[in-house]
Amino acid sequence: EDQVTQSPEALRLQEGESSSLNCSYTVSGLRGLFWYRQDPGKGPEFLFTLYSAGEEKEKERLKATLTKKESFLHITAPKPEDSATYLCAVQAGTYKYIFGTGTRLKVLA
Amino acid sequence: DGGITQSPKYLFRKEGQNVTLSCEQNLNHDAMYWYRQDPGQGLRLIYYSQIVNDFQKGDIAEGYSVSREKKESFPLTVTSAQKNPTAFYLCASSLLPGTDTQYFGPGTRLTVL
Numbered sequence: 001e002d003q004v005t006q007s008p009e010a011l012r013l014q015e016g017e018s019s020s021l022n023c024s025y026t027v028s029g030l031r032g033l034f035w036y037r038q039d040p041g042k043g044p045e046f047l048f049t050l051y052s053a054g055e056e057k058e059k060e061r062l063k064a065t066l067t068k069k070e071s072f073l074h075i076t077a078p079k080p081e082d083s084a085t086y087l088c089a090v091q092a093g094t095y096k097y098i099f100g101t102g103t104r105l106k107v108l109a
Numbered sequence: 110d111g112g113i114t115q116s117p118k119y120l121f122r123k124e125g126q127n128v129t130l131s132c133e134q135n136l137n138h139d140a141m142y143w144y145r146q147d148p149g150q151g152l153r154l155i156y157y158s159q160i161v162n163d164f165q166k167g168d169i170a171e172g173y174s175v176s177r178e179k180k181e182s183f184p185l186t187v188t189s190a191q192k193n194p195t196a197f198y199l200c201a202s203s204l205l206p207g208t209d210t211q212y213f214g215p216g217t218r219l220t221v222l
Contacts, residue, residue, distance in 0.1 A: 004151065041218070042216065043199055043213035046210055046211075046212055087151075087152075089151075089211075095140075095157050095159075095165070097211065098151070099151035101150060
């Protein structure tokens with residue numbers, strides 16, 4: 001069964017304390033893996049798309065990496081404005097996108 | 110600015126009522142999607158459309174209906190047959206069906222009174 005699992009469910013960091021969020025997936029035929037940021041009461045905001053193992057992408061304090069079984073979202077020296085829920089999704093078929101339940105990140109000043 | 114708009118932001122429904130959620134995009138994307146988001150669950154696909162006048166059921170289509178009369182618009186109707194409609198509804202689009210990143214609108218929160 002195609003599945004996406006994100007961990008941890010929630011994470012509290014001090015400002016400047018770097019960490020990583022995990023997205024583990026089992027899918028027959030990965031077409032793409034996506035990271036989104038979602039603020040409370042708002043729609044997900046696109047961050048990254050990764051297509052193949054070994055691929056890495058960066059944007060400001062965020063870096064996403066991909067292996068054959070999981071993806072990591074590394075947050076370097078986070079700031080309070082990085083607080084949000086981070087969603088991971090995989091595309092397992094033409095119209096089949098499977099979403100994880102997200103990691104709620106809180107960065108304390 | 111290109112993007113996806115959803116309206117209204119908040120919607121209240123009485124028992125037995127049908128309500129329609131609006132979704133418009135000016136990204137010239139071919140594919141459009143409707144998802145439902147509930148606390149503690151991943152997004153679940155309600156309907157998707159790859160071209161005008163064509164749409165397909167997703168995983169949880171019961172109690173919902175859609176139309177795609179224009180490329181830019183993909184409204185969702187929540188019918189009285191949907192027994193638990195209280196949720197956050199998200200519309201998304203992608204440039205090409207099934208091969209590209211999905212971009213999301215701001216969402217509509219539907220509450221049943």
